[in-house]
Amino acid sequence: xxxxxxxxxxxxxxxxxxxxxxxxxxxxxxxxxxxxxxxxxxxxxxxxxxxxxxxxxxxxxxxxxxxxxxxxxxxxxxxxxxxxxxxxxxxxxxxxxxxxxxxxxxxxxxxxxxxxxxxxxxxxxxxxxx
Numbered sequence: 001x002x003x004x005x006x007x008x009x010x011x012x013x014x015x016x017x018x019x020x021x022x023x024x025x026x027x028x029x030x031x032x033x034x035x036x037x038x039x040x041x042x043x044x045x046x047x048x049x050x051x052x053x054x055x056x057x058x059x060x061x062x063x064x065x066x067x068x069x070x071x072x073x074x075x076x077x078x079x080x081x082x083x084x085x086x087x088x089x090x091x092x093x094x095x096x097x098x099x100x101x102x103x104x105x106x107x108x109x110x111x112x113x114x115x116x117x118x119x120x121x122x123x124x125x126x127x128x129x130x
Contacts, residue, residue, distance in 0.1 A: 015088030022089070038092045042084030045099045050077050072108045080104075 022031045057070035080098025083091045097103040118124045 011090060012088075015090055018089045019087070035087045038096075039084060039087075042081065042092070042095055042099065045096075046077055046081030046084065049099055049101070050074070050081070053077060069108075072111065073104065076104050076107060076111075 019031065022034070026034070053070050053073045057067035057074070060067040060070060076098045080095045082095075083098065084095030098107060115124065119126065
């Protein structure tokens, strides 16, 4: 929670500043069109990547495998798609990083480390039921 609150205050402030700067530099209409273009492109990419991930998960389940990678990809794609729907250049950059497979791979490595650290500290508890 201590990271979420500053994130919810600082990121929108920077987004507003960048949007104002872009409006002054490029003009209002090009800035608006750029925001719409990134939203449409992001929605298309999220759908494409999401369907591929869903198909991969189904294949893995049919072969008796746990779809660990597909689940992580699905989480990243979901967050990336949601973030791309919010107007702004910082959130768009983050959203595209979560949607593109190459950068998503790096983010998944970082995310695994964060989750493992939380497990080691006892912040996440794993129970197994058989």
